[in-house]
Amino acid sequence: LSNINKIIPVDNDAEITIEANPNSIDIERFNGYQQAGINRISIGVQSFQADKLVKLGRIHNPKEAFTAGKLAKTLNLRSFNLDLMHGLPSQCIDDAIYDLKQAIVIDPPHLSWYQLTIEPNTLFSSKPPVLPDDDKLWEIYQQGHQLLTKHGYQQYETSAYAKKGFQCEHNLNYWRFGDYLGIGCGAHGKLTQSDGKIIRTIKTRHPKGYLEGRYLDKYYEVPKQELPFEFFMNRFRLFEPVPKYEFEQRTYLSLQIVDKQITMAIEKGYLIEDEQNWQITEHGKLFLNSLLEFFL
Incomplete structure (x- = not known):
C-alpha cells in the first residue's frame, strides 16, 4: 500500500478492503491492517453452524466466526462485511435463518448473502450434494429478506445488503460496469481504452508462475456484440435506476442497438422506463436470468 501510494494518487477517502478468514483474525492483525491503511474488512463466515462449515470444507468453527465479527465491531473501521451463504447441502429454512440471526447480533454495516452455486471442476461438481429445492430456496429468500429488512438492511444488489450509507464502493463500481485494475495472482481486471475498446485481463493463477514473473495469463478485447450483455x-444486479446515458458512455454503442430487447x-x-432511466421491477429481480437472455 505504501508503494502504491507512491505511484498512484489514491484518494484520502478511498475504501480499502481486505478479505479475511475468521480463524486468521486477532486484535494484533486487525490493528496492523488499520495501520497499513485498510479501513474495511470482509470476513468469510459462510455459516455459523459446524456441520455446514465441514460440508463446505471451511477450516474455522462457529465460535471463531462469531468472535471475528464481534472483534471487527469494536474497531474504528469505516465498515466491515460478513459473507454468508444459503442453499447449503441439507439446509432447512430454520438453518438459513439462524445464520442470519447470528449475523444480526454482531450487527455488521454490510452483509453479503449468497446462494451456493456448484462450479465446474470442484469437489461439489464431481460429487453433487443434496441441495434445497427451488421451493425451499424461495422460502429461505423470502424469510431472510424480510428479517434483514426488519433490522435496517437494504438490499441494493442481488446478493448484498447494507445499512444506510454503507454500500460497498467496490461493488458499486463493479456492477456499474466501471473499470478496475487486477494486480495480484489470479486477479481479474477491466480497462476501457481511449478508443473505447474494453479490455479484460486475467493474471496468472498459480503462485509459482506469478513469482517467476509470468504475470499475465489472458488479455483480450470484449467483442462489441457481447457488450450489451456484459453491461x-x-x-x-443493482436495484437502483440505470441512467440510459451510461449504456452509451460505458460501451460506446448506440441505444438503438438494444431498443428491441428493452421493449x-x-x-x-421485467423493466420499466422513463425518458432518463431503466428500472428493474420486483418481477425482474426474481427472473434476472430470463431478463439477461434478451441481450445474448
Whole structure:
C-alpha cells in the first residue's frame, strides 16, 4: 500500500478492503491492517453452524466466526462485511435463518448473502450434494429478506445488503460496469481504452508462475456484440435506476442497438422506463436470468 501510494494518487477517502478468514483474525492483525491503511474488512463466515462449515470444507468453527465479527465491531473501521451463504447441502429454512440471526447480533454495516452455486471442476461438481429445492430456496429468500429488512438492511444488489450509507464502493463500481485494475495472482481486471475498446485481463493463477514473473495469463478485447450483455449482466444486479446515458458512455454503442430487447423486457414486466432511466421491477429481480437472455 505504501508503494502504491507512491505511484498512484489514491484518494484520502478511498475504501480499502481486505478479505479475511475468521480463524486468521486477532486484535494484533486487525490493528496492523488499520495501520497499513485498510479501513474495511470482509470476513468469510459462510455459516455459523459446524456441520455446514465441514460440508463446505471451511477450516474455522462457529465460535471463531462469531468472535471475528464481534472483534471487527469494536474497531474504528469505516465498515466491515460478513459473507454468508444459503442453499447449503441439507439446509432447512430454520438453518438459513439462524445464520442470519447470528449475523444480526454482531450487527455488521454490510452483509453479503449468497446462494451456493456448484462450479465446474470442484469437489461439489464431481460429487453433487443434496441441495434445497427451488421451493425451499424461495422460502429461505423470502424469510431472510424480510428479517434483514426488519433490522435496517437494504438490499441494493442481488446478493448484498447494507445499512444506510454503507454500500460497498467496490461493488458499486463493479456492477456499474466501471473499470478496475487486477494486480495480484489470479486477479481479474477491466480497462476501457481511449478508443473505447474494453479490455479484460486475467493474471496468472498459480503462485509459482506469478513469482517467476509470468504475470499475465489472458488479455483480450470484449467483442462489441457481447457488450450489451456484459453491461446489463452487471448493471441489472443493482436495484437502483440505470441512467440510459451510461449504456452509451460505458460501451460506446448506440441505444438503438438494444431498443428491441428493452421493449421485450418491458412487455414481460421485467423493466420499466422513463425518458432518463431503466428500472428493474420486483418481477425482474426474481427472473434476472430470463431478463439477461434478451441481450445474448
